[in-house]
Amino acid sequence: xxxxxxxxxxxxxxxxxxxxxxxYILLRPETxxxxxxxxxxxxxxxxxxxxxxxxxxxxxxxxxxLKSALPDDPDxxxxxxxxxxxxxxWGKLELTTLNIEEKKLAVRLTGSPFSAAYGQSDNPVCHIxxxxxxxxxxxxxxxxxxxxxxxxxxQNNPSCLFxxxxxxxxxxxxxxx
Ligand SMILES: [Zn+2]
Numbered sequence: 001x002x003x004x005x006x007x008x009x010x011x012x013x014x015x016x017x018x019x020x021x022x023x024y025i026l027l028r029p030e031t032x033x034x035x036x037x038x039x040x041x042x043x044x045x046x047x048x049x050x051x052x053x054x055x056x057x058x059x060x061x062x063x064x065x066l067k068s069a070l071p072d073d074p075d076x077x078x079x080x081x082x083x084x085x086x087x088x089x090w091g092k093l094e095l096t097t098l099n100i101e102e103k104k105l106a107v108r109l110t111g112s113p114f115s116a117a118y119g120q121s122d123n124p125v126c127h128i129x130x131x132x133x134x135x136x137x138x139x140x141x142x143x144x145x146x147x148x149x150x151x152x153x154x155q156n157n158p159s160c161l162f163x164x165x166x167x168x169x170x171x172x173x174x175x176x177x
Pocket of ligand 1: 112115124125126149151152153154160161
C-alpha cells in the first residue's frame with residue numbers, strides 16, 4: 001500500500017515538532033482525559049458531541065491531505081487514515097467493514113490511549129476516535145453519517161469498535177439543487 005510515511009522532526013531550539021509541514025505537540029493522554037472529564041462534569045452527555053466534532057474535523061483534514069497522495073479508492077483511503085492514526089500513537093486502528101452500497105464503515109481500535117487514560121466507565125469514552133471515523137465515513141459516503149462506539153475498552157472490552165452508518169435523509173426523490 002502506498003502510504004506517505006514521514007518522520008517527526010523535532011527542533012529542540014524552537015520547541016517545535018513537525019510531521020511534514022504540520023505542527024504537532026506531545027501531550028499525555030491523561031491530560032486529554034482530564035479535559036474530557038472536566039467538560040463532562042459541566043455538560044454531561046453533551047460533552048461527547050464536542051469531542052466527536054473535534055475528531056471529525058481532524059479526519060476530514062487528514063483525509064484531504066492523504067487523498068492527494070493516494071489513488072481515489074475508499075478502501076485504500078480508510079486503511080491509510082487508520083495507519084496514519086496508528087502512527088500518531090492513537091492505538092492500532094484496523095478496518096473491519098467497508099460497504100459503500102450499504103453506507104457502512106466499521107473500524108476496530110486496540111490499545112486506545114483515550115480509554116487507557118480515562119479508566120473504567122459504563123459508557124464508551126473514545127469520542128474523538130468516533131468522530132474521526134464518522135467524519136471519514138461522511139466524506140466517503142457523501143451524506144450525513146453517524147458513528148457509534150459500539151464497545152469500548154473502558155467498558156472492559158478487549159478493543160473498541162466504531163460503526164458508522166450513512167443516513168440518506170434526502171432520499172432518492174430529493175430535490176436536486
Ligand atoms: Zn474506546
